[in-house]
Amino acid sequence: MIPTWPADLPQRVLADSFSETLADGRLRTSTETGMGKSRLRFSSAPKPLAVAFKVDPDQKARLERFWIEEIARGALPFLIQDQTKDGLAMLTDDGLQLLDDAGQPLLISAWWLVMIGEGPPVFTTRNRGMTYTAAFPLMVMP
Template structure:
């Protein structure tokens, strides 16, 4: 089975709506006195990321097609460039850019394996554009 890939023609997620949290991996133990204790429930958990993309009409159609057909309405895994690191320039510990032999900056390539989360895409209109807001669960 082939894993779908986030369409390259879609813009990067907006920074203003970004939020990220880990799924709860602990199990709370009640105690008769004192603070509650915790133990691990799972060895690893997904990261839940809420994000939005601002799309023109063509990009909106591409997003809808990706969601409806490529991920079967959000039920299949897909690969997505990590918006927090993919495409960023590598730097030395002193802050200088790392360059290739032809003096181009070396870029980080980072992909997530994820699925659409509990909040499926919702759409709002912003002028002549469309904002899609949704969550993805990034696999560990």
């Protein structure tokens, strides 16, 4: 069974620390002169992300346990809500919100299968351990 990002940790990344890069499956080869060669090495490749979450001391301990016990120090993949699509309203081709029978908007449910990228989570604090920023790279698997 694939682990899921714990419900008792924040479910949304800090907006000012989020960055996403397009997946790049190219292979580049230097040439003696000129620009070099590039070709497609993989038909699909992981998409790199930089994420950070604001956590309190209990959530910091929970994230450490998730890292060590549930994803084997970052060696195993896990599921996390898609930070770019999950929770957005579904729209018609005209841009109008789709509604259910009760008139409530239909929302997108989307998940990423991810692995922690290079390096473990890094915790920083500016208020003597009252809250932390947990930052780490993620790779969205194709």
